[in-house]
Amino acid sequence: MAPKKPKQYLGVREIAKLAHVSPSTVSRVINYPERTSDSVRERVNRIIQEYHYVPNQMAKNLFSQSSNSLAIFIHDFTNPFYGLLIQELGQIAFKNQYNLLICSTLHNKNQEIEYLNYCQAVRTKGIISIDNHPSNMYEHLHDSIKLVSFDCKVDSIHYSSVTSNHYQGIELLLNHLIQLGHRKIAFATVNSPTMQAAKLRRQAYQQLIGWHHNLPYREDYCQKFEGGNRATHSGKAIIDYFMNLPDPPTAILCNNDPMAIGTLMYAQSVGIRVPEDLSIAGFDGLTENFSYPRLTTVLQDYKKIAQILFDDVVDPSRSSEVHHDIVDVALSIGETTGPVKK
Amino acid sequence: MAPKKPKQYLGVREIAKLAHVSPSTVSRVINYPERTSDSVRERVNRIIQEYHYVPNQMAKNLFSQSSNSLAIFIHDFTNPFYGLLIQELGQIAFKNQYNLLICSTLHNKNQEIEYLNYCQAVRTKGIISIDNHPSNMYEHLHDSIKLVSFDCKVDSIHYSSVTSNHYQGIELLLNHLIQLGHRKIAFATVNSPTMQAAKLRRQAYQQLIGWHHNLPYREDYCQKFEGGNRATHSGKAIIDYFMNLPDPPTAILCNNDPMAIGTLMYAQSVGIRVPEDLSIAGFDGLTENFSYPRLTTVLQDYKKIAQILFDDVVDPSRSSEVHHDIVDVALSIGETTGPVKK
């Protein structure tokens, strides 16, 4: 039979009529083929293919009381690390027959609430909240909706969370720099109060700096700069600020890769040699954030993070209780860090 | 009443019972409040709020025969430009009560087909295909599903498309460079055969180079390098190749911003001054792709693109026929292009 382009969606009943069977037999052929006779199965399947029958998922959903969907709440879609994470989540979801609903909230509280309502309306299985600001918006969330957050602080008693081991990352960077002889290590953080990851990294720096060879913690070495979309742009401000201090640092840790790359580029453009004059390191670990020379940075294990986020939401053995996972990171030594200048 | 966390989803019937009205009255209060008396409306609304009643969207969908959803087919999620585009699409969709289904296909044909099937199963209103490779997978797509593609070539008779005016972009760049005195202008393209945008940019370069002051088209000035995720990494190869030609160019156009930034960084790291020794320009126009010095590039109008994509799929006055829109671009002159060295 020549395939025909359908003009109108067919239902089980039409297919049943065409195959001279009952609707439930059609349903059975699709869902429990082993419970049907060969002859009937073949006949029905032939009709299904010939007419391009596609079962109405909405009816299935209604019946099963679930939409098999996961919602992703995210603010900044243009952050490539989050892109990678969502892509990975998409793959995992696909394998498990889930689909991903994108709720891009752009820090709009009303939008957040409307999306949240929609998630309940479609009986979403779970919500994965990425880099979302703390909020009490989840208080009326239905029990059947699991919520798990990445890189953000929510009600830790009721909801699970996953985060990279930012502390470990900073420690690895500091160890590396100190081995290279650095003692004057600055930290460029971001001024966004909502980013939990940034806060943790900054705290790790503040705590660890004193424990390594008893370096003094200096206020002037830990400064806030513009982050988010404009992180790379902060490079100029970072160099201008730190290199004009009376006692400038010999190494600068940046809160994330874009900031580090901006810093690197600006340093080079004003004649500061990296790493001969200044060492620079980032945090995130995206292959796309490649630079010349290659950036020393901390790699986050996005695959593992995605898997845990997914399991926390759909795997019954995990989702039944609240977890707070911290995922190991790894140091990636590039060419932007080197021995301190004598 | 103290708000109570629901243990189980309520239906119209429960609400109706609690408010001492019939289910249809509850439905009417929600959908046609003006057709109800004040007293009943208030009473029902009070119960709805008190019990956090959320109408089951799946039942509504089943009844309305539509899921009010749009699917986005995309390969590379980590491209920030596509992130920006999807974010914008998400905003437009939200305003119009649509939701976005993410189908991240990663060049996997089977996955593409399964997603496509799912889209039909949920009676998706439309599919927006971003940077997708040409394929005949759409041939059995149901008539009610509108398809529109961005930056990719599909069956142009049956499906609409939107694309930036790549030709215009290249022309603006070439005019700019020629005004600066450049005559030896190279083009670094990508080796991906599936990217329609790259192909159009390369063709524009090849055609235009001869028309501007009768510059000769030189094979050796138009070369392919690695693109996609590793575009930035191509910087070394680009510089190594072009600058070692017997007659090296004075300006390099790159197919996209990441390539241009990689080229810029590598050039600087090996002591080539930009723009004094070499002019470099990109294409895409993302604020995140900021560099020092600031990159000369072509800005794509992602807001307009998103709006057209959306309208092509849901606006009946547009979606009823096939459109092929080409969106104007703008030149953003930065500091990586300058007068040619004498």
Added chain:
DNA sequence: CTGTTAGCGCCTTCAC
């Protein structure tokens, strides 16, 4: 192995 029946939760005629 197959057909009949009922119902998922909602909406919309149609009477009253």
Added chain:
DNA sequence: GTGAAGGCGCTAACAG
């Protein structure tokens, strides 16, 4: 202005 009845498309229990 309100209630009763039927159906959207599918599936699962229950007969045969």
